[in-house]
Amino acid sequence: MRVLTVNVGSSSLKLSVVEQSVDGGAVVDAEELRASGRALSLEACGKAIERLVERAGPVDACGHRIVHGGPAFREPVVLDDQVRESLGALVDLAPVHLPPALSAVDSARRLLPGVPAVACFDTAFHSRLPAHAATYALPAEWRARWPLRRFGFHGLSHAWATKRACELAGSPPDVLRVVTCHLGAGASLAAVDRGVSVDTTMGFTPLDGLVMATRSGSVDPGLVLWLEEHAGMLAGELAQALERRSGLMGLAGSADMRAVLDAEIHGDEAAALAVGVYLHRLRGQIAAMTAALNGIDVLVFTGGVGEGSSSIRQRTAAGLSFLGVGLDDDRNARVAPDGEISSRAATVRTFVVRAREDLQIASEVASALCAGRGRTDRPEA
Numbered sequence: 040m041r042v043l044t045v046n047v048g049s050s051s052l053k054l055s056v057v058e059q060s061v062d063g064g065a066v067v068d069a070e071e072l073r074a075s076g077r078a079l080s081l082e083a084c085g086k087a088i089e090r091l092v093e094r095a096g097p098v099d100a101c102g103h104r105i106v107h108g109g110p111a112f113r114e115p116v117v118l119d120d121q122v123r124e125s126l127g128a129l130v131d132l133a134p135v136h137l138p139p140a141l142s143a144v145d146s147a148r149r150l151l152p153g154v155p156a157v158a159c160f161d162t163a164f165h166s167r168l169p170a171h172a173a174t175y176a177l178p179a180e181w182r183a184r185w186p187l188r189r190f191g192f193h194g195l196s197h198a199w200a201t202k203r204a205c206e207l208a209g210s211p212p213d214v215l216r217v218v219t220c221h222l223g224a225g226a227s228l229a230a231v232d233r234g235v236s237v238d239t240t241m242g243f244t245p246l247d248g249l250v251m252a253t254r255s256g257s258v259d260p261g262l263v264l265w266l267e268e269h270a271g272m273l274a275g276e277l278a279q280a281l282e283r284r285s286g287l288m289g290l291a292g293s294a295d296m297r298a299v300l301d302a303e304i305h306g307d308e309a310a311a312l313a314v315g316v317y318l319h320r321l322r323g324q325i326a327a328m329t330a331a332l333n334g335i336d337v338l339v340f341t342g343g344v345g346e347g348s349s350s351i352r353q354r355t356a357a358g359l360s361f362l363g364v365g366l367d368d369d370r371n372a373r374v375a376p377d378g379e380i381s382s383r384a385a386t387v388r389t390f391v392v393r394a395r396e397d398l399q400i401a402s403e404v405a406s407a408l409c410a411g412r413g414r415t416d417r418p419e420a
Contacts, residue, residue: 040058040059040060040099040100040401040404040405040408041056041057041058041059041067041095041096041097041098041099041100042056042057042059042064042098042099042100042101042102042400042401042404042405043055043056043057043088043091043092043098043100043101043102043147043151043154044056044057044101044102044103044104044396044397044400044401044404045088045101045102045103045104045143045144045147046104046396046397046400047084047103047104047136047139047140047142047143048136048139051071051072051073052071052072052083052084052087052139052143053069053070053071053396053397054069054070054071054087054088054091055067055068055069055397055401056068056069056091056092056095056096056098057397057398057400057401059401059402059404059405063398063402064397064398064401064402066397066398067095068091068094068095069091069397070087070090070091072084072087081142081145081146084139084142084143084146085146085149085150088143088146088147088150088151089150092150092151098151098154099154099155100154100155100156100157100404100405100408101147101151101154101155101156101157101404102115102156102157102159102400102401102403102404103118103140103143103144103147103156103157103158103159103400104140104159104161104195104396104400105126105137105140105158105159105160105161106133106136106137106140106160106161106162106192106245107129107132107133107136107137107160107161107162107190107192108129108158108160108161108162108163108166108190109129109132109162109186109190110186110188111125112125112126112158112160112162112163113160113163113166114160114163114166114407115157115158115159115160115163115403115404115406115407116157116158116407117155117156117157117407117408118144118148118155118156118157118158122158123141123144123145126141126144126158127141132186132244133244133245135282136245144156144158155408157403157404157407157408159195159399159400159403159404160194161192161193161194161195162190162191162192162194163194164191164194164195164197164198164229164236165189165190165191165192165194165197165229165236165239167235167236167237168189168191168236168237168238168239169237172189172237172238172331173188173189174188174189175187175188175189175242175243187243188243189239189241189242189243189247190241190242190243191227191229191236191239191241191242192225192227192239192241192245193221193225193227193229193241194229194236195396195399195400195403196219196221196341196342196394196396196399197219197221197227197229197231197236197239198399199341199392199394199395199396199398199399200219200221200339200341200392200394201217201219201229201231201234201339202399203377203390203392203395204217204219204337204339204390204392205217205337207377207378207379207390207392208336208337208388208390212231212233212234213233213234214233215233215336215337216230216231216232216233216332216333216334216335216336216337217230217231217332217335217336217337217338217339218230218231218325218328218329218332218335218337218338218339219231219339219341220321220325220338220339220340220341220342220345220355221341221342221345221394222249222321222340222341222342222343222344222345222348222351223252223342223343223344223345223394224251224252224253224294224343225245225251225252225254226248226249226250226251226256226321226342226344227239227240227241227245227248227249228240228248228249228324228325228328229328230328230329230331230332231332232331232332237331237332238327238328238331238332239328240324240328246281246282248324249317249320249321249324250286250287250290250313250316250317250320250321251286251287252286252287252288252294252295252296253282253283253284253285253286253287253288253289253294254281254282254285254286255281255285255286255289256286256320257320258281263277263281287299287313287317290309290312290313290316291307291309291310291312291313292309293310296343296344296348296351297347297348299313299314300314300348300350300351314354317351318351318354318355318358321351321355322355322358322359325338325355325359325362326359326362329362335362335363335364335387336387336388337387337388337389337390338356338359338364338387338388338389338390339389339390339391339392340352340389340390340391340392341376341391341392341393341394342394343394345391346376346391346392346393346394349371349372349374352366352371352380352389352391353366353368353371356389362387363385363386363387364385364387364389365381365382365384365385365387365389366380366381366382366385366389367380367381367382367383374391376391376392376393377390377391377392377393378390378391379391
């Protein structure tokens with residue numbers, strides 16, 4: 040099966056044609072577009088899809104990364120008109136990411152009539168979170184009226200990283216306790232107990248959890264209420280600041296971890312503080328994920344920072360020796376994903392895995408179509 044995978048970010052588009060078989064997937068061709076902080080146009084998405092299909096040849100199916108599936112979409116689902124309409128109703132849950140993703144869905148359906156399409160959800164991997172991990176301590180009437188729960192995100196990346204790390208460890212996922220660290224512009228952790236996500240750092244939105252490139256991560260909600268009441272900030276202004284002007288950008292003036300680390304080396308105090316805050320939150324949350332698993336067998340780094348920064352990996356692990364994490368300095372400095380960086384004395388095996396959402400999407404598309412999976416079960420709101 041040849042699968043066109045469509046991965047739309049808030050200002051980027053990643054396309055791959057994957058040859059999917061029972062033994063796994065291999066990328067035939069790929070294309071990527073970036074729009075310098077602004078959303079890609081419907082026309083640009085359509086032209087990119089058209090170019091890639093012309094180069095790579097006909098495809099049998101199309102798989103779309105959809106950031107948010109809400110409370111109803113808990114597994115990959117074949118896209119039809121009713122599913123498309125239901126996804127449109129979820130835009131307010133992910134107003135930055137869903138509109139461009141749905142534009143790409145519409146472009147692909149127009150350009151590839153008759154080619155089956157599957158929606159693959161970043162929230163689906165976390166849909167089996169136990170109630171105690173997914174539930175906010177909010178008034179019962181709020182929780183009954185609105186879908187106020189912890190959804191979790193980056194599920195496609197966490198799913199792939201778990202599967203690949205277990206392959207490298209030589210054990211099936213159903214026997215290992217794994218903490219996956221997706222560290223990119225967006226960042227989150229997942230506690231994966233024998234193949235099932237039981238905790239994660241992002242919550243109702245992707246703003247929660249770790250310090251990120253431009254997102255604050257977790258802040259005291261009372262702080263936000265204080266700014267609203269005493270500084271007169273409106274909801275839109277607060278959202279813009281927390282999403283676009285916080286994180287590394289707010290602390291160090293740059294959203295690029297490489298630039299921040301370089302500035303730290305040259306004595307920049309703001310950069311040193313930014314790295315310290317980033318690592319403090321990261322180490323603490325890895326320990327929290329380990330507590331959710333009652334122990335840890337495998338630690339995985341993935342995403343742009345996770346794969347590319349030996350310094351962040353080393354300094355993270357240095358604060359986790361009490362969990363049995365330890366890195367071999369030479370292996371850590373030289374590793375090329377996918378590879379192991381554990382020290383001989385460590386009781387936890389640590390791996391660096393390349394983020395491959397395209398291969399995870401292609402695998403989910405094949406499974407959904409082979410299973411003849413239609414719409415997911417939809418409880419009443």
